[in-house]
Amino acid sequence: MIDQPARRVGALLDQVGRQLRQHSMPALDSLGMRPRHLLTLTVLRDRAGSSQADLSTLLQIDRTNLVGLLNELEADGLIERRRSPEDRRRHLVELTRDGRELLSKAEFALAFVEDHVFGALDASQRETLYELLQLAANGEASCSELSSDC
Amino acid sequence: MIDQPARRVGALLDQVGRQLRQHSMPALDSLGMRPRHLLTLTVLRDRAGSSQADLSTLLQIDRTNLVGLLNELEADGLIERRRSPEDRRRHLVELTRDGRELLSKAEFALAFVEDHVFGALDASQRETLYELLQLAANGEASCSELSSDC
DNA sequence: TATTGTTATACTCTATAACTATA
DNA sequence: TATAGTTATAGAGTATAACAATA
Numbered sequence: 001m002i003d004q005p006a007r008r009v010g011a012l013l014d015q016v017g018r019q020l021r022q023h024s025m026p027a028l029d030s031l032g033m034r035p036r037h038l039l040t041l042t043v044l045r046d047r048a049g050s051s052q053a054d055l056s057t058l059l060q061i062d063r064t065n066l067v068g069l070l071n072e073l074e075a076d077g078l079i080e081r082r083r084s085p086e087d088r089r090r091h092l093v094e095l096t097r098d099g100r101e102l103l104s105k106a107e108f109a110l111a112f113v114e115d116h117v118f119g120a121l122d123a124s125q126r127e128t129l130y131e132l133l134q135l136a137a138n139g140e141a142s143c144s145e146l147s148s149d150c
Numbered sequence: 151m152i153d154q155p156a157r158r159v160g161a162l163l164d165q166v167g168r169q170l171r172q173h174s175m176p177a178l179d180s181l182g183m184r185p186r187h188l189l190t191l192t193v194l195r196d197r198a199g200s201s202q203a204d205l206s207t208l209l210q211i212d213r214t215n216l217v218g219l220l221n222e223l224e225a226d227g228l229i230e231r232r233r234s235p236e237d238r239r240r241h242l243v244e245l246t247r248d249g250r251e252l253l254s255k256a257e258f259a260l261a262f263v264e265d266h267v268f269g270a271l272d273a274s275q276r277e278t279l280y281e282l283l284q285l286a287a288n289g290e291a292s293c294s295e296l297s298s299d300c
Numbered sequence: 301t302a303t304t305g306t307t308a309t310a311c312t313c314t315a316t317a318a319c320t321a322t323a
Numbered sequence: 324t325a326t327a328g329t330t331a332t333a334g335a336g337t338a339t340a341a342c343a344a345t346a
């Protein structure tokens with residue numbers, strides 16, 4: 001054996017992510033959303049009141065591109081921006097009621113897509129996958145934001 | 151409790167995938183690669199001799215965009231295209247020796263990136279994550295290619 | 301007629317630099 | 324001076340239509 005190839009999770013993550021996005025498109029289109037809209041609403045539900053800078057690192061979307069994205073969501077009445085009283089430079093972003101409702105609709109529709117893409121996994125395997133990804137996501141998020149011990 | 155939100159794996163997969171890609175950029179740049187190059191080489195190692203149409207569905211890259219991507223890889227001597235004797239419409243694609251070597255280098259460099267992004271997971275958890283993603287990827291791949299019972 | 305690879309092209313996503321306002 | 328948000332713009336990624344060669 002010449003080479004023990006590294007088990008690169010990245011390549012697999014890429015592949016599955018692409019399949020997921022591909023199959024999600026029709027459902028999202030019918031709701032007038034693109035993938036980044038959905039991702040943003042999803043993260044905002046857990047992290048309501050984040051500043052745009054916080055969102056930028058959470059979503060891994062450049063703050064300069066985030067502006068236009070939030071403009072679209074705000075124009076559709078899905079989110080709200082308000083100035084922070086403590087630091088008037090900041091915009092605190094929150095989901096509106098309409099935003100929550102649309103997010104629910106999207107998740108309902110996408111449940112079927114995930115059932116298809118993750119058809120080879122049983123319920124407990126999917127649960128495990130979810131928990132492992134959450135671990136990774138939270139571990140990273142806590143790095144870039146407040147703490148600097150990474 | 152009004153709403154039991156679906157545990158959407160997709161959003162997490164998106165987030166972690168973005169973080170991974172973000173942190174991988176510098177390492178890939180120094181090797182003159184972009185993410186899609188790496189993905190393509192990685193998949194080609196397992197599926198040598200795939201046609202471009204096969205690759206298109208495996209990579210979830212439109213066949214029309216795949217052309218230019220393969221042109222770049224071929225110009226760099228990383229892959230080879232040859233006509234299939236059985237069906238002269240097809241190009242069978244394979245890694246060259248240089249392609250394998252560059253892939254190894256990239257994987258070595260990216261191992262450190264993955265160590266960072268998946269720092270919150272121990273060795274056995276990463277192994278589990280890898281296996282679950284592989285299950286999902288292979289389950290989907292076997293759908294779109296040969297069998298049609300999905 | 302259908303499929304494989306290809307080109308051209310428009311559209312979306314992403315990254316860089318410079319500006320305004322607050323701190 | 325540094326940071327949050329914004330604008331403008333160039334580059335990379337993606338999707339659609341049309342074509343030549345082969346089946």
